[in-house]
Amino acid sequence: MIRFACAYLKSQWKLVLTLVVIIGMSIALPVTSFRVVARYRAELESRSMSPPLLIGARGDRFDLVLRSQFFVGELQQSLTYREYGRLRDDAELVAVPLHLVYSAGQGNWPIVGTNSIYFNAQALDLEAGQLFAEIGTCVVGADVAEKLNGTTIIKSDLQSPFGFGEMLPYDLRVVGVLEKTATPDDRAIFVSLETAWLLDGYGHVHEQGDSGTAVSRRSLLHGVEDAHSPLQSQTKLDRSNKHLIHFHGEQLDYRISSVAVWPKTKEASALLRVYYQDDRTLQVIVPQHEFEKLMEHVVRVKDVLDLVFVILLAISTVMVVVSIVQSVQLRNRHLETMHYLGCSRSKVRILLLSELSIVTAMAMLACVFFVFLLDAAAPSLMTIL
């Protein structure tokens, strides 16, 4: 019977293929959607807890959370390093500065300027190497390391999101690789704040005889006393020119994107929120609250998607039923012949059931394949969405 069923299905391979794809997709789409949303939710939820508070300049709250915690999107506003200084001195808080302006790998890898406290606070461990100790060095996340495939030099992207800064691709030397965490840290490049400020153009390297020119109006150093732009800036930092690195202006006035804060007590958290409540330039954000608002949108989108999937499933079911009924009708003559030759109706039913079972099994395999495929494509799809 199975041989007969296979022979028939082989002869109708185009129809079988269509049914397998339709059934497989009809199941794979809602399954993938459920899995992706669940995973997306879990990832966002766990990340939204750490850090529990964010401090940034007033402006878009979502942008601040997305850029500071997930390293995605753009953050137009910034605050000064001076603000971080105030938080750092509070014994009830663990505060970490974040500089989130630049990227490498054609925008795929955000460059995160921070300090060593970040790694402790986020419980990040080194898989190999060491933390950045010198300007121009970096520590990369596991995904970045995988993509680099042993390369130890990363060129920063030319483009500055704000349209100012030196706009030169700096060579960043990889000195450490983080363990995989399945968080946005995996695809980030971590540098010291000094290195980030070097990319900003607050500092530079040039020959001693290069007195340079006046800084442009677009530069962050515009208006800073004694500041200049070198005629020929060096972007490859090594032992030979390390001593030539110098910064202009007051470090406390240098920009950072946000400050991640881990309060040690609930009281400290409450006090911090009250302190910045009426601040005109800065705001405190509880990322978890923003995450819940975000998830409300996601759930709404998912509800719409679910409705679409139900409609698709209904259409697919009708198509499958029509195809099977039509196929049986077209084979009526064959089934009639079998009956004439002494085949019982139960045998005919077994034959049809075998065919249906084979198609169902193939559709399930296709479904598994589609789920894997869609799962793999999910990050790109989520980015598009």
Added chain:
Amino acid sequence: MLSVRNMQFRYPHSPFELNVPRFDLEVGQHTAIVGPSGCGKTTFLNLLSGIIPLTAPSTGEVKFRNVVLPTAKSNEMRRFRNNSIGIVFQDFRLIEYLSLKDNILLPVTLSTRTQDDDWEQRADDLIRKVGLEGISDRAVSAMSRGEQQRVAVCRALLRRPTLVFADEPTANLDAKNATDVLDLLFEQANEIDATVVAVTHADKSLSRFPRVLPFGEINTGGNKGPV
């Protein structure tokens, strides 16, 4: 072996009427029933084999050993068709997507109680006898009509039936193929002691049958129109 009594049959909404008061067939009495196209020969053969049920408003009785139509139960009817008779259909009724051998084995595969005999060997023997060895895995859709006719004959003979009903077994075949098919049919039927009942309008093949009955003699009810 086979007897028909007072058979009366008509299709709904058709002037055609079949009336067979008596028809008997003895073992080994190969019979050709002749008549023009549309006179009801195929209908008669289908009534004999139970393909068309002899139920109300039709009347009469077909008796084959202990099987009596139309009173036989469906299980009995299935066994009768599967074990006791072989049918060579006019249009072969082969299943295109199956191979030559699978088509021949069809009555065995479809049966529930046939696993104890070496039917594969029997099928191979038949295939060899009809000269189709070497292509037994070929799909029948890729075969010539002559080859397909031979496959249909092999399928009818596989179960070593007592009765073989052949509906125009040489129709649409050239003279050579027609002779080959009849040779095969009689040779195999004689080998397994089967009786052949064929309906035909081919004059050339009639000389091969020891008994030739014009359909008009069987159907006394008068044909009031084509089937």
